[in-house]
Amino acid sequence: MKILVCISHVPDTTSKINFTDNNSRFDPQGVQFIIGPYDDYALARAVELKESSGAAITVLNVGLVDTEPTIRKALAIGADEAVRVNAEPTDSFFVATQIAEYARAKSFDLILMGRESIDYNGGVVHGIVGELLGIPSVSPVMKLDIEGNTAKLAREIEGGKEYLELPLPFVAGCQEPIAEWKIPNMRGIMSARTKPLNVIEPVAVDSGIKPQQFELPPPKGTVKMIAPENVAELVSLLKNEAKVL
């Protein structure tokens, strides 16, 4: 089985977000970058499938050279080879097109990624890739088992889940609890250094999206503390001041 896992390179979930150059660019200063948490679940599931029934895992990232440590981490976790599409991931359509172009001739059985990246929050790359390749796409997938040429999935829906069956190949946008995140061990880290990481150039795309400007939410006012014996006051504030009851 050939599995493609697409990962994003995103600020750690505890990062403070700031912009520079007149709010036109993300400010990476002091920010730790990680494999997108949802992508990390997808990767972990791919590695589990490899361990249980054998698979070759290619990990793909669309990013500039600074994403390579993140890609190496994915190799350390268990991917066999990596591809970096040498471009800034400006929007979902751009990224999805790069993935589809790479995957088109490679006949992957499974294309896995997170349900969304935690920076752009589009939640659409899996769907666009599926459409461009003419194969099904399912998201958000919280359980994935392969039996021969058929996959059994659970997809989270509002207030519950639904179970699906579909033939390979397809694209899945993953989320917990599809697998436990894997922490690379020393052997993985050592072997990741010598695993192939190929750099390819992007194809030109007209996404139809032009970024204008970023902004931060208005700062939160200070919290109003209420004594525990005064819950009636809280109720009155919620009703008359916040007007949310």
Next chain:
Amino acid sequence: MNILVFVESAEGKIKKNSLEAVAYAYAIGGKVTALALGDVGSEELQNLGKYGASSVLHVSDSKFNQGVIQAYATAIAITMQNESADILVISDSSLGTPIAARVAARVGASLATNVVSLPDTSKGFNVKRSIYTGKAFANVELTKTKKVIGIKKNAAEVKEVGSPVSVTPFQVTVPETDFNARITSSEKATGEVLLPEANIVVSGGRGMKGPEHWGMIEDLAKTLGAATGCSKPVSDMGWRPHHEHVGQTGVKVAPQLYIAIGISGAIQHLAGVNSSKCIVVINKDADAPFFKAADYGIVGDAFDVLPKLHEALKAAK
């Protein structure tokens, strides 16, 4: 300008988020056509006229009773062409967002999901998107003639602006292979207020000490007509189902009121609630970081405060 809105339904009823999508389309201005697929009550469909739809198309073919992403996307793309619609508005949801992706790729549209405001058309067509899991916004211009917009909850206010309209039966032919992802069964909480759509959310954390104490949370939620949520540790420990996990890697909520009980407020949890209008935090630890993100706070033991709060809320009703 022709605008198509895909309306989602559950148990024959149009979802509230989809009414927001209709209201959003109406506010853009133009001819708003709503499209419903599968089994939906006819009165529900007619009433879409009240919220701004000038016509309603209904594909009642039972093949569409289940939301298969690829088949729905094809049906919507065909309808977009058929109605010469330039804009498709969809409400972001577990079904809506993946569909928006495929439709946009199919019809060659500019695509923006997680949109939080009406478009600014004073110069081009600009929308504001929520990014970095609610920590920032991006203003983006959609430059193609065709546009697909996925709106986040609360991006538009549902208002009665018209009267019921007649429903036009509609047929689309979708290739059989589009139904390859076959839905075999589903589990769904019924009769409860669904977390992603709730106006009020009551959420519990590790401070609740165990799943056996969740009755208090549920009772309070019932009085308020609220949905129940929980922190990640609580769902990880299996105290509550995963679909109640609020946070960075769980459900992101945007209610009018979020009440957090016994949740310390890790930044990953805050990422799931920072779009809430008003946040109340009840925690016995005065240093809990959640207080910094709260509008109102009570330092106190959940088991002491919660019953009192419940009584006060009942009294105020």
